[in-house]
Amino acid sequence: MCGIIGVVSNKESKRLAELVVSCLNRLEYRGYDSVGVAALSSANLEVRKAKGTVEEVVRKKNIKELSGYAFLGHTRWATHGAPTDYNAHPHTDCSNNIAVIHNGTIRNFKELRDELQSLGHKFKSETDTEVIPHMMEEYMKRGMDTFQAFRSAVKSIQGSFAILAVVKGERRIFFAKRDNPLVIGLGDDKTFIASDIPSFLPYTRKVIVISDGELGYVTPNTVYIEDENDNPIDVTSRIKIIDWDASSASKEGYPHFMLKEIHESPIAVKDTISGLLSEIDKVSEIAEEIRKSSRIIVTAAGTSYHAGFYFSLLLARKGYTSIPLIASEYHNFRVKKGDIVIAISQSGETLDVKMGIRKFKEEGAKIIALTNVIESDIARESDYKLYMRAGPEIGVAATKTFTSEIASLLFLYSLIEKESISYLESAHETVRNVITETEGFAKKIGEELANKNNAYYLGRGLGVPLAMEGALKIKEIAYIHAEAYPAGESKHGPIALVENGFPIVFINDGELVDELEKNLQEMKARGGKTYSISVNKRLNFADTEILVNTDEKLSSLAIAPIIQLIAYYASVKRGYDPDKPRNLAKTVTVE
Template sequence: MCGIIGYIGARPAGALLFKGLKRLEYRGYDSAGVATLDGGKLEIRKDAGKISELDEKLHFESMAGSMGIAHTRWATHGGVTRENAHPHADCSGAIAIVHNGIIENFQELKAELAAKGHSFKSETDSEVIAHLIEDNYKGDLEKAAFEAAKRLRGSFAVLAVSAKEPGKIVCFKRESPLLVGLGNGEMFAASDATPIVEYTRRVVFLEDGEAAALTKDSAKFYSLDDWKPLEKKASTVEWSAEDAGKNGYSHFMLKEIFEQPQALKAVIAQDEKNLAAFAEELKKAKRVIAVACGTARHSAVIGKHMLDRVAGKDIEVLIASEFEYFADRVEPGTIVLAVSQSGETADVLDGLRRSKAKGARIMSIVNVKGSSIDRLSERSLYLNCGPEIAVASTKAFMAQCAVFYLLAHAMAGKLEKAEGDLRLLSGLVQQELDAANGKMKEIGEELAKKQNAYYLGRGVNYAIALEGALKLKEISYVHAEGMPAGELKHGTLALIEKGTPVFLLNPEDYTYYESLSNGIETRARGAKLFGLSNKENKAYDEWIRLPETIDALLYPFLSIVPLQLIAYYAAVARGNDPDKPRNLAKSVTVK
């Protein structure tokens, strides 16, 4: 949610920042803007709308200067208007800021500043930062930013520039993600590496309560407690700008669906010593709580089944936004296992910080190395699946499930079996993608005309029912509900009528016959029953064939692929952009 980028160097800043904004679109936004400095002149162009359309009107690429800051806004305080878009300026028009996060005490700060004569142009919480810096400015932007930061409560990642000090960008953060990119004769700052990896792979992750002052030739780091210098180590981003491109696919989502065979192979390339130590820690722990949101939670539910059935280890799985109400009562020594693609999910981070303060041990499964969750963790396992740009997660979900599969078998002393299974699975998923595309397109186009759809499963297949329903509703906007098949008679059966699409997750495993009975019951009420199974049955109006496999715990991987494709084609048939569904963001960095 929201993305920021700053640049200082020799390149035309307007063009670079516009390109950076395009790469930040996946984070979700409703407005955007750019501020550049050319000598002592500050220029701001911003408005509500899509970035490509805004550029046609505002011509970001023509903005003068070789330094600047830019922002994609997700409205939280104030409507979607030009005035509320970032960057925000102070009264004099000399200072500009961009901000990601939420300033909790902005109302009292705004009242205080207004009483001093400051005039506000927006409804946002962010604008107070520019005026606070102005109020403290005495010829030194760094000191003014330091004094302003001390007054802020809440979460923030801020970039600030001043026309009175051209040649400097000041950055500071608490709880919202921010990194600095180190170039040769140029420096960058951004919410994540996506908009800057084309120019540099050397990055420094700022921790909470840290700041940086950037010139084209230097990056100096400070503590927000006392502005004393800090020594920071640079990390290397392991993927390239090409990895974050569409590479000939019409959408990122379709590309990422088709990257899943490679994602499964990449998961196998774990550091085996780290995996063994991770597995041993989980085995010894008296209590393990997995916390996650959305798709990541569905992978954790699948992981719960895998750990139980393979290693005999029971874990709890909680929605991160609900876990925070219990985090203060977690017993010391409990392992809290965070699952997150981005590693920046605000609800997850909040629960981790609170439980860690009570003595919990933090471990994680993440895709982004160096992310906030990764840095907070004692140990992390990595998805290794490269950047995922589409808002709706596909290959990261596949990789998360694969990590749990490896972990469960490592705990049981069967890692070699799991690695062989995943290699086999990679080939089976490729077979599905090669064979199922046309049929899934037809089903997706059929679903696009419906108002509701239901997904049913038992045991581990219930998690796939949840994930399949989420995929459909988040990108096609067709209402969909995933539920345990056994709960059907406890309310939802009342919604089934003639023609209602019902997807039954029914591989030939320990749940097969009971699930089949539930599916037949929906058909008796007029539902059109889609059966996802390796075994054909006359009860299905339409059979979506799953490949045969050697382990029933591999069926969730095979079941989700057709459901991802169906959701994708339903979205396209409705004229939606599956990469950027309305009202949603890839990285949910505010609560």
């Protein structure tokens, strides 16, 4: 849940500190409780860290004044230990000769810590991470060289991790990965290693994705990787060239990444459909596997779950046994041979999804992954993989990736049903027109909702998962308590809270309009303030309505940017930063 960056160079300079700070700024979406840097020079290993944002800590600790040939940088989302100065990364050993940063969770850290303390090691934090430099120190005391000590420490750990370590006197960065993302960037005279590609994208597009169980080290000009059995790996075949533009990871004049990424949704959808068309044979094979399956389990978390729920409803309407499953509840479900599991994760690293697909694979199901990150863990561990190709998304709240997930799933659904996919050729134009035509109205609604503390989002049929996504968005970035219900269910309890001025947002995708209208009138009769986001057919009597006209098959793609814009403008009106919602991180890599 944290962001990590390492860079090692042939030259020792302060410019490397500035470069690491720029990388940290692009990683801050992964966590912003605290920030720290370790600078390794020919004379010293120096750590500076504190609670706060990147900007605050860089200024307070004068991080740009550091000089060195190797740097580690970390931005933290707390899992073990409160967000404090002393819990910030990097962490060091007793002699301050080893510095380590880590993303993940070490399950057996208490046992390791107790053992190390019994051997005389002194700990300075409450984190699980701190056991790593102390283990390395202990193994080096026993005669191991630095890499052997690092390897032995990693093999002692139970849990998930992406680890970077430096040792005083060595011009290299050690790394290890299990369940958390880690990628190498190859520069001309320096090497990067980080949680994700956008962090170093302005400096190199040449990357190597590290797989689970692998560890090794990087120097300014070389990469060494070995598998979990200590066998060296030929890295030359693993080098990939990223075709993203570096501007994809900058705001380009928008006040926030979230607004930029909503406006990028049309091109994201276009790239998604183009990518799937380029692999039409593979997608058709996946569609055939789904048609032959006994049951279809669609598993995901958060926003991706809502996209999966939408897809699951489409299939259920055609008679398939399709079951939407919240990823963290995988313990409650058992699959069998003949079942298909569709795992959806923007990052491809969501730990709950990974744990679920591993269990389901052992039980005999085939796994289909839909992710946005090529060669991510979930993609690699699945039998079949589909990619959204929406490009990097920096804002914590999913926007363009949700729209691309819906587009991907509509594409797959049409192939399952053996129907024409020609309607998707204009999908990006629908999204673009909706944003252009409705943003002002969405801003007005968002600013009105900003004055409220509670809201309902109601829908029927395929509108229910969209209502759920609308409620989630305004909850996570504007901190307005919002609940979503099937509109017919609102009579069975929720309506008790409706009083004069209580806001209710109706998601009207153009079907079941008469039934939805009855629910709206029930709310108005009790003083509720009603809003409607409608496709093709008006919802009469709504106090405020946004109406768009499009192909009914694209109704979900028309509604998605509107609910995102409403939440965005509510957040801004309340004075919050929608890119960095409190207590949340972009990629959830802890259970």
